[in-house]
Structure formats: C-alpha cells, structure tokens
Amino acid sequence: MPQPVGAESEARTGAAGAKLGMWLFLFTELLFFGGMFLLYAVYRSRYAAGFHAAAAEENTVVGACNTALLLTSSLAMALAVAALRRGRTRFSILAQAATILMGIGFLAVKYTEWMAKIGHGLYPDSPVLLQRSHGEVLFFGLYYVMTGIHGLHVLIGISLIAVTLALTARGAITAERATLLENTGLFWHFVDVVWIYLFPLFYLVT
Amino acid sequence: MSDGNVSPAPGFYRDDGPRRGLAAWMMSTDHKRIGIMYLAALTLFFVVGVTIGVVIRLSLLAPGKLLTAQHYDQAFTLHGIIMIFLFIIPGIPVSFGNFFLPLLIGARDVAFPRLNRLSWWLYLAGAGVIGASLFLKGGPLDTGWTFYAPYSIQTRTQVSFAVVGVFILGFSSILTGLNFVTTIHRLRAPGMGWFRMPLFPWTLYATGWVQLLATPVIAISLVFIFLERFFGMGFFDPTKGGDPILFEHLFWIYSHPAVYIMVLPAMGVISEIVPVFSRRTVYGYKAVAFSSVAIAGVGYLVWGHHMFTSGMSDTARVAFSLLTFLVAVPSGIKILNWVATLYKGSIQVDAPLLFALTFIFLFSIGGLTGLIIGSLAPNLHVHATYFIVAHFHYVMFGGAGMAFFAGLHYWFPKMFGRMYAERTAKIGWLLLFVGFNLLYFTMFVLGLEGMPRRYFDYPPRYFTAQTVSTVGSWILAAGVLVILGNLLRALFRGRPAPENPWGGLTLEWGTTSPPPAENFTEIPVVSNGPYSYD
Amino acid sequence: MPQPEREVPIPRTRTLLLVWAALLALTAVTVAVARGRLLAGYSVLAALGIASLKAGLVLAFFMQLKYESRLLQWLALLATVTLLTILAGTFTDVWYR
Numbered sequence: 001m002p003q004p005v006g007a008e009s010e011a012r013t014g015a016a017g018a019k020l021g022m023w024l025f026l027f028t029e030l031l032f033f034g035g036m037f038l039l040y041a042v043y044r045s046r047y048a049a050g051f052h053a054a055a056a057e058e059n060t061v062v063g064a065c066n067t068a069l070l071l072t073s074s075l076a077m078a079l080a081v082a083a084l085r086r087g088r089t090r091f092s093i094l095a096q097a098a099t100i101l102m103g104i105g106f107l108a109v110k111y112t113e114w115m116a117k118i119g120h121g122l123y124p125d126s127p128v129l130l131q132r133s134h135g136e137v138l139f140f141g142l143y144y145v146m147t148g149i150h151g152l153h154v155l156i157g158i159s160l161i162a163v164t165l166a167l168t169a170r171g172a173i174t175a176e177r178a179t180l181l182e183n184t185g186l187f188w189h190f191v192d193v194v195w196i197y198l199f200p201l202f203y204l205v206t
Numbered sequence: 207m208s209d210g211n212v213s214p215a216p217g218f219y220r221d222d223g224p225r226r227g228l229a230a231w232m233m234s235t236d237h238k239r240i241g242i243m244y245l246a247a248l249t250l251f252f253v254v255g256v257t258i259g260v261v262i263r264l265s266l267l268a269p270g271k272l273l274t275a276q277h278y279d280q281a282f283t284l285h286g287i288i289m290i291f292l293f294i295i296p297g298i299p300v301s302f303g304n305f306f307l308p309l310l311i312g313a314r315d316v317a318f319p320r321l322n323r324l325s326w327w328l329y330l331a332g333a334g335v336i337g338a339s340l341f342l343k344g345g346p347l348d349t350g351w352t353f354y355a356p357y358s359i360q361t362r363t364q365v366s367f368a369v370v371g372v373f374i375l376g377f378s379s380i381l382t383g384l385n386f387v388t389t390i391h392r393l394r395a396p397g398m399g400w401f402r403m404p405l406f407p408w409t410l411y412a413t414g415w416v417q418l419l420a421t422p423v424i425a426i427s428l429v430f431i432f433l434e435r436f437f438g439m440g441f442f443d444p445t446k447g448g449d450p451i452l453f454e455h456l457f458w459i460y461s462h463p464a465v466y467i468m469v470l471p472a473m474g475v476i477s478e479i480v481p482v483f484s485r486r487t488v489y490g491y492k493a494v495a496f497s498s499v500a501i502a503g504v505g506y507l508v509w510g511h512h513m514f515t516s517g518m519s520d521t522a523r524v525a526f527s528l529l530t531f532l533v534a535v536p537s538g539i540k541i542l543n544w545v546a547t548l549y550k551g552s553i554q555v556d557a558p559l560l561f562a563l564t565f566i567f568l569f570s571i572g573g574l575t576g577l578i579i580g581s582l583a584p585n586l587h588v589h590a591t592y593f594i595v596a597h598f599h600y601v602m603f604g605g606a607g608m609a610f611f612a613g614l615h616y617w618f619p620k621m622f623g624r625m626y627a628e629r630t631a632k633i634g635w636l637l638l639f640v641g642f643n644l645l646y647f648t649m650f651v652l653g654l655e656g657m658p659r660r661y662f663d664y665p666p667r668y669f670t671a672q673t674v675s676t677v678g679s680w681i682l683a684a685g686v687l688v689i690l691g692n693l694l695r696a697l698f699r700g701r702p703a704p705e706n707p708w709g710g711l712t713l714e715w716g717t718t719s720p721p722p723a724e725n726f727t728e729i730p731v732v733s734n735g736p737y738s739y740d
Numbered sequence: 741m742p743q744p745e746r747e748v749p750i751p752r753t754r755t756l757l758l759v760w761a762a763l764l765a766l767t768a769v770t771v772a773v774a775r776g777r778l779l780a781g782y783s784v785l786a787a788l789g790i791a792s793l794k795a796g797l798v799l800a801f802f803m804q805l806k807y808e809s810r811l812l813q814w815l816a817l818l819a820t821v822t823l824l825t826i827l828a829g830t831f832t833d834v835w836y837r
Contacts, residue, residue: 009308009315009393017317017392023812024384027819028422034823035426035456039441041827042452042834044784050447064771068764071794075760078751078802085750125438134440134447141439141446149429189802193795199767200787204774391811419822455830506822510829519836522829 015179022183026190029153033194036146040201043138050135054143055205057122059113063203066109067195070154073102074192077161081185087175089168096165096181099188103158110151114144143202150198153191160184217623217720235319236723240326241305242621247329248301249690251292256686258285263645263679266672269663278662279348280363284340286351287368291375292333294606295464298471299382299417300329302613303410305621307386309714309721310404312395312730317388321381328378335371339364350660352461353427355442355453359434366435369428376421376428379467383417386410395713397732401492404712404736408495409474412502416463416470420506424460427453451516458509466505468602469569470498472609473540476562479616480544481737482710483559484551488737490543497536504533514585523582530580537573541566557631558708561612564639568604572597575650590660593653599646611638611689618693619707623720624700630692637685644678712736748807759801766794 013021044051080095117140121128124141164181167173173181218238222230231239262281265273273281304322308315316322340346344364349357358365390411394403430441430453440446442453481488488494510518510526544566553559575597578584588594619625649657652671657664664672706715717726770790774783800806805813 009313009317009319012313013317013388013392017388020391020812021318021321021384021388023815024387024418025380027815028380028384028418030422030819030823031419032422032426034826035423035459037823038456038827038830039430039452042449042830043447045831045834047447060771060774064767067767071760071763071767074763074798074802075756078756079753082751082753082756124440130446137440137446138448141441144437145430145433145439186803189798192802193798196794196798197788197791200770200774200791204770204787205784415818419819423826451833452830455833459826459829507825507829510833517837518833521836522833525829525832 015182018179018183019186022186026186029190033146033149036142036149037197037201040142040146043135043142044201044205047133047135047138050133050137051139051205053133054136054139055202057117057120058203060203062109062113063199066106067199069102069109070106070192070195073099073106074189076102077185077188081178081182084168084173084178084181085175089174092181093165093168096161096168100158100161100165103154103161103188107151107154107158110147114147139202146198147202150191150194153194157184157188157191160187217718218723219720221723233323235315235323237304237308237315237319237322238621238721238723238725240322241301241303243326244296244304244329245301245621247333248293248297251288251333253686253690255285255289255293256683258288260679260683263676265662266664267676273662275662276348279350279660280346282660283347283350287336287372289602290351290464291372292336294468294602295379296329296375296382297468297606298475298610298613299386299410299413299467300325301610302406302475302617303382303386303471306617306714307389307407307410308393309717309725310407310712311390311393311398312713312726312732313389313393314725314729316385317392318385321385325378325381325385328374328381332371332373332375332378335374336368337371339367339371342367352457353431354457355431355434355450356444358431359442366432369431373425373428376425379417380421380425383414383421385414387414387418390414395730395732401495402732402735403495405477405488405491405494405498406471406474409470409477409498412498413467413470416467416502416506420460420463420467422460423456424464427456427460430456451513451518454513454516455509458512462509462512463502463506465598465602466502468606470501472565472606473498475609475613475616476544476565477540478710478712479558479562479612480547481739482616482708483554483556483562484548485554485709485739486547486551486737487735487739488543489546489549490539491735491737493539494543497539500536501533504529504536508533508580511580511585514582515589527580527582531577534573534577541570556615556708557626557628557635558612558616560632560635561608561615564635565605565608565612568600568608568642572600572602572604575600588653590658591653592649592657592659595659596646596649596653599649604642604646611635614693616708617714618696619703620714620719620721622697622700623703623718624696625703625707626692626696626700630688634685634688634692637681637688639685641678641680641682641685645675645682646678648675648678711738748804751801751804755801759797763794763797766790766797 076095076099080092080099083089083095084092117123122140123129124144129137129140161184164173164184167180218236221236223234225233231243234240258281261272262278262285265271265278265281304316342364344362347361347363347365347368349361349363349365353365353369390403390407433439434441434443438446440448442448442450444450477488477494508526508530510522511530514523514527555563575593579588579594579597615626615631648671652668652675655668655671657668703719705717705719708715713726713730714721716730770787773786773790799816805816
C-alpha cells in the first residue's frame with residue numbers, strides 16, 4: 001500500500017503526467033538507438049560499396065513481410081487502446097493478444113534470418129566474414145547489434161503487453177484507468193518506428 | 207553551543223509508515239528519505255575518491271615505490287569513475303534535488319515517487335557492480351574513466367563488468383531526470399508560474415533534459431564496448447575498418463553535457479544562497495533562469511573540444527572551438543548576476559555564503575582556463591597535460607564540489623534539524639581552500655611546463671612542483687575531514703535548528719526543520735517571486 | 741499546477757485502418773524504389789524520406805501526437821533535433837577529413 005504522500009503526488013501528476021513521463025522515456029530510447037544509427041551513417045558514407053554488397057545477402061521479401069507484420073501489430077495495438085477507451089474490453093483483449101502473436105511472429109522470422117546468416121558463417125569475427133571487405137564486416141556487425149537490440153525491445157514490448165492483457169482481463173485496466181495500456185502502446189509504436197528505419201537501411205541499401 | 211539534551215522535532219524521520227528499521231528507509235518512496243540516503247552514499251564515495259586521490263599524489267612523490275605503473279593506471283581510473291559516476295553526476299540532483307525540489311515548488315513529493323525509489327536502488331546496484339568488478343577476473347580496470355577504444359576493448363582488466371555498472375548508473379540518472387522534468391511541469395504549487403519558480407528548480411529542469419537526451423548516448427557507447435570485447439564487430443577496430451575516433455565522438459557527446467549535469471545544479475545552489483545572504487533579490491532573475499537552459503543547449507554542441515588532437519577534421523575543430531567560446535557567455539551571465547546581487551547587499555558571510563563565494567572564484571578560474579584550452583593552438587600544447595587536470599578540478603571540484611559543500615551547510619539545519627559549529631566550518635573551509643589551490647594551481651604550471659597527465663613517473667625537474675601539489679592534497683584532505691567531522695558531530699550534538707535560521711524566503715523555510723512527511727500542512731498558494739527581499 | 745486536462749479524442753477505427761493501409765502502401769513503394777533504377781543516386785535519401793513519412797504517420801495517428809498538447813509536440817521536436825544535431829556534428833568531422 002503506497003504511502004499517502006506519494007499517492008497524492010501521483011494523483012496530481014495524473015494520467016497526463018504519466019503520459020509525459022512515457023514520452024520522455026521514449027526520447028531517451030530515440031537517442032539510445034540514435035547512437036547506433038550514427039555509427040551506421042558514418043560507416044555507410046565511408047564504405048558505400050561494401051554496404052551495398054553485404055545488403056545483397058538480405059532477403060528483401062522476408063524483410064518486407066516482417067515489416068508488414070510489425071506495422072499490422074501496431075494497428076492492432078492502436079485498435080486495442082481505442083477499444084478499451086470505448087469500453088469494449090473484450091475486443092481490446094483480443095487485439096492485444098493479436099499484437100503479441102504478431103510480435104512473436106516478427107521475432108521468429110528474425111530468428112530464422114539470423115540462423116541463416118550464421119549458418120553461412122556470416123557473424124562478427126568469423127573467418128568467413130573477415131575475408132570480406134571492411135564495409136561488409138561493419139555492415140554485418142551493425143546488422144546483428146541493431147536488429148538484436150531492436151529485437152530485445154520487441155521482446156520487452158511483448159512482455160509488457162502480456163501484462164496489460166492480464167490486467168485488462170482482470171479489470172485493473174479500464175476505460176477510466178487506461179494509462180498503463182496507452183503508455184505500453186506508445187512503447188510498442190516506438191519499437192515499430194525504429195524498425196521502419198532499420199528495414200530500408202539494412203534491406204534496401206543500393 | 208551544542209545542546210545534546212533537547213532533541214529537534216523528528217519530522218519525517220519519525221514517519222516510518224508500515225515498515226520498521228532499515229526497510230522503512232530502503233523501501234521508502236519519500237523524496238526526503240531518498241535524498242538523505244543518497245547524501246550518505248555520495249559522501250561515502252566522495253571520501254573514498256579523495257582517499258584514492260591522496261594515494262595517487264603520494265605515489266607521485268616516489269614514483270613506482272607505492273604504486274606500480276599498472277596500479278597507478280588503475281588508481282586514476284577508479285578515482286575518476288568514483289568521483290564522476292558515483293559522486294558528482296548524481297551529486298546535487300539526487301541529494302538536494304530530491305530533498306528540496308518538491309519543497310521549493312510547494313509539492314508533497316516528486317511526480318513518480320516509486321520511480322524515484324527505483325533510481326536509488328539502481329544507483330546502489332550500479333555501485334555494487336562496479337565494486338564487484340574490482341575483484342573479478344583481470345582486476346580493476348586501467349583504461350581511465352574515458353574507456354577509449356581500442357585499449358578498452360583489448361585490455362585484459364575487468365572492463366566488461368565495470369561498464370555494466372556504469373550503464374546501470376546511467377539508467378538511474380535518466381530516471382531521475384525524467385522524474386524531475388515531469389515534477390516541474392506538473393506539480394508546481396497554485397500561483398507558481400515558471401517565472402515565480404526558484405532558480406535551483408530551473409537548473410534541475412535544464413539538467414533533467416541533459417540527463418534525458420545525453421545519457422542514452424553513453425549507454426549505447428558502453429554497450430558497444432561490452433559487445434566488442436566479446437564479439438569483435440570491429441566498430442572501433444581499424445583492422446576491420448572501424449574508427450576509434452567514432453568512439454570518442456560517442457563518448458564525449460554524453461560526457462561533455464555530463465559536465466553540465468554536474469555544474470548546472472551547483473549553479474542553482476549558488477543562486478539560492480546568494481540572495482539570502484545578501485538580503486537582495488537575484489539580479490536579473492530571468493536572465494539567470496534562461497542562462498540555465500542556454501548552458502544546457504549550447505553545452506550539447508561542444509563535445510569535439512575534447513578531441514582536437516585526435517585526428518578530427520579541421521572543419522570540425524574550428525566549429526567546435528567557436529561553439530566552445532559561445533558556451534562561456536551564459537555562464538558569464540550567471541557570474542555577473544551573482545556578483546551584482548551581492549553588490550550593495552547586506553552581506554552575512556556565514557559558511558554557506560563562504561562556500562558559494564569560493565565557487566564563484568574557483569569556477570571562474572576554471573572557466574577562464576577552459577577558454578584557453580578551447581582555443582585550437584594552445585590546445586595542442588596543453589592537451590593531455592596537467593593543465594587539463596587542473597582545469598577540470600577547478601570547475602568540477604572548485605565549482606560543483608564547493609557548491610555541494612555550500613548546499614550542505616545551507617540546508618543542513620532544514621534536513622537534520624540541527625545547527626553545526628560555524629567556526630569549525632570556517633576552519634575546515636580554510637584548510638580546504640588553501641589545500642585546493644596548492645594542489646591544483648601548481649598543476650596549471652606543471653601542465654604548461656609539459657607534465658603529461660596519467661603518467662606515474664616524470665623527469666626530476668618537476669619534482670618540486672609535484673611535492674607542493676602533494677602537500678596541498680594533505681591540507682585539502684584535512685579540510686575535508688574537518689568539514690565532514692563538524693557536520694557529523696552536529697548530527698548528534700548540534701543545537702536544534704529553528705524553522706528558518708538564515709531568513710530565507712523560499713518555501714522550504716516555511717515548514718519545520720526537519721519537514722514533516724507531507725512537507726506542508728497545506729499546499730501553499732504562491733503570489734510573488736521567490737526572492738522578494740527588496 | 742495541473743492545467744485543465746484536455747482529453748485526446750479516441751481515434752476512429754476507419755482512421756486507424758486508413759493509416760495502416762498507407763503504411764503498407766509506402767512499404768511497397770520503398771521496396772519498388774529500391775529495386776528500380778529511377779532514383780539510383782538518391783536511393784538512400786528516398787528511402788529515408790519514405791521511412792520518415794511512415795514514422796510520421798505512426799507518430800501522428802497511432803501515437804496520437806497530432807492530438808497531443810503543443811508542449812509535447814515541441815518536446816518531440818526537441819528530441820529529434822538533438823539527434824540530428826549530434827549526427828551533424830559528427831559529420832563535420834567524418835566528411836571533411
């Protein structure tokens with residue numbers, strides 16, 4: 001049971017305050033991924049040919065489908081939040097479940113992509129990779145780190161939505177108390193936005 | 207003078223809530239308790255950091271005898287990591303910021319009290335991980351607090367665990383910044399518009415933004431170091447096409463704004479103290495408020511001035527040098543306005559003001575030498591010498607450190623309900639001041655004479671100056687002991703403090719010393735500015 | 741001092757579906773542009789431009805930034821500008837070596 005003092009501060013902070021806090025957190029995530037994009041940008045500008053050659057190893061169709069999957073999961077999440085705010089709890093639960101499933105699907109596809117590459121000997125510091133040009137070495141290093149950290153965030157998002165799903169089912173998240181779901185939605189959409197940039201940079205570099 | 211028989215009002219110390227003992231503190235979400243716990247930890251780490259510093263200076267009297275070259279590297283690395291990540295960066299925000307931000311804006315707590323508690327736990331966790339790293343395979347790291355690649359990737363010392371610890375500390379810092387920014391937006395008392403808010407919260411606001419937008423960049427840099435050590439992607443490895451200078455960019459993109467995380471709240475403390483002890487409203491309140499934001503903003507643009515000799519392009523060097531000169535302007539505005547506030551004021555040189563004046567003096571020296579270092583040509587001469595070491599100790603220790611002591615003496619009565627011995631405080635100050643300048647001013651000279659930093663040994667011609675500096679460290683250490691000892695004694699035997707011993711006009715002085723758990727019996731309604739002396 | 745709370749309107753299902761369709765369409769466009777030779781020299785720029793359009797749609801309509809307070813919109817801009825700034829600063833080095 002929270003101390004009365006803290007509870008009053010949280011009440012005055014309110015849903016708007018909690019949303020502000022969530023956006024502030026997302027700004028930190030923007031800068032966190034930003035550091036990775038910075039590295040990518042520098043090495044892309046330096047090793048354009050190597051990046052082009054390495055990107056040919058990527059399966060554009062698979063990547064595009066995965067992109068569509070994640071975009072659709074964002075739709076599902078947005079629908080889940082809207083439904084809850086309208087009091088349509090059952091639909092919201094279904095939509096949250098759909099989001100989770102699509103997120104898992106995204107990770108599964110990613111996993112197969114990684115395994116395929118590793119199977120071809122294309123992983124950091126591998127003898128096969130070190131034979132290739134600097135640009136290709138760095139491309140794959142960035143690929144694993146950036147999609148890996150992104151994937152970690154997808155996993156975190158899935159876990160968070162699993163929690164909100166349970167809380168929605170239990171009646172702890174309602175139309176009047178939707179903040180937790182809304183903020184989780186913000187996180188999920190942010191993870192989607194990062195992928196929106198990752199997709200062309202790793203699959204469509206020409 | 208000290209009256210051990212009368213206990214001061216217990217205030218929030220009594221309100222344990224549903225728990226007992228240690229749990230009542232460690233599980234507390236009360237910003238005041240969290241602030242006190244942070245204060246205790248910070249002070250402890252400061253003492254540890256000073257001790258390592260004293261050992262380093264001792265070693266330099268007889269190079270190789272006390273510390274081997276390897277141990278010397280580990281010593282200055284640890285000194286830097288502890289002082290920067292465990293003392294100064296959290297420093298004023300987590301101690302005085304936590305305790306006083308809600309009080310100063312007329313709130314009962316911060317916006318997210320449980321997140322605040324998490325920040326505190328993460329701070330402890332980060333400290334624990336760094337401490338553990340000292341005993342794990344490879345031993346204490348020897349890279350310097352700057353972790354430059356490729357050495358940080360190649361060294362067999364325990365870098366990996368240490369960077370995880372610093373990463374956790376960064377998370378703690380981010381959450382504190384997030385909390386304070388939201389608190390200031392959402393929880394100001396009725397009637398307290400932005401321009402009726404005291405200046406310390408203004409600096410906490412600007413600092414919060416730096417914590418939010420800069421810390422993630424060092425977070426990813428540390429992740430890169432960690433991953434490179436295990437997987438070898440080659441990001442900073444020239445043999446794989448990587449560029450070590452890129453690590454420096456990423457590192458300093460955070461670590462330069464970090465110095466504003468250190469110094470902005472310090473300036474906020476000075477802005478609180480100067481009007482009270484000169485009985486005048488702050489000269490140019492709006493200019494001082496905006497300058498906090500300006501320092502944070504422009505300070506974000508100058509990181510390249512740490513890299514002038516790294517191999518960066520000439521274009522970048524000119525750009526960063528110019529921007530570095532720009533950032534001196536808002537700092538100068540603050541100095542001017544503090545001095546103008548003091549001018550023709552009714553000045554009472556009690557310990558808080560003494561430390562605040564010391565800040566103004568020593569920070570000015572540090573800041574002015576920063577302009578020298580920020581100029582491209584002199585930089586070639588002084589980069590990586592003792593001149594740099596002197597510069598940053600003047601601004602960080604002579605600046606933020608003195609402000610920490612200033613805040614400690616100013617708010618001690620409010621936090622603990624006790625008064626300390628004024629004369630002893632001044633004796634401690636004198637020792638600190640004399641020791642500080644002997645220790646560090648000598649380094650300006652040594653640096654210009656060519657003494658490199660981070661070297662465990664040196665040619666005989668530097669011996670006299672090195673000795674003077676070391677003796678300075680002893681006097682400084684004595685001063686620190688006197689100051690802290692004085693306050694420690696006051697904790698148990700100090701005279702009970704009145705509500706408002708200094709005659710301050712900000713909201714924290716309108717409640718008991720120490721404050722009750724709910725801060726105010728009623729949330730105040732504000733109808734004027736914070737320093738309405740005239 | 742909490743401002744009077746302005747409720748962000750509940751998005752209509754139709755709006756969300758339209759945005760989703762646009763996102764999928766833009767994904768197809770960006771793949772086509774990359775495959776084609778039309779914008780060869782500007783492919784990265786085009787790709788980033790289309791990505792930014794998609795990101796903008798997600799931010800505006802899924803994350804509802806379009807309907808949020810001016811304050812939040814400005815703060816989002818601040819964070820974005822900060823990222824662009826550090827990129828720019830780094831490139832004053834990288835491009836002119």
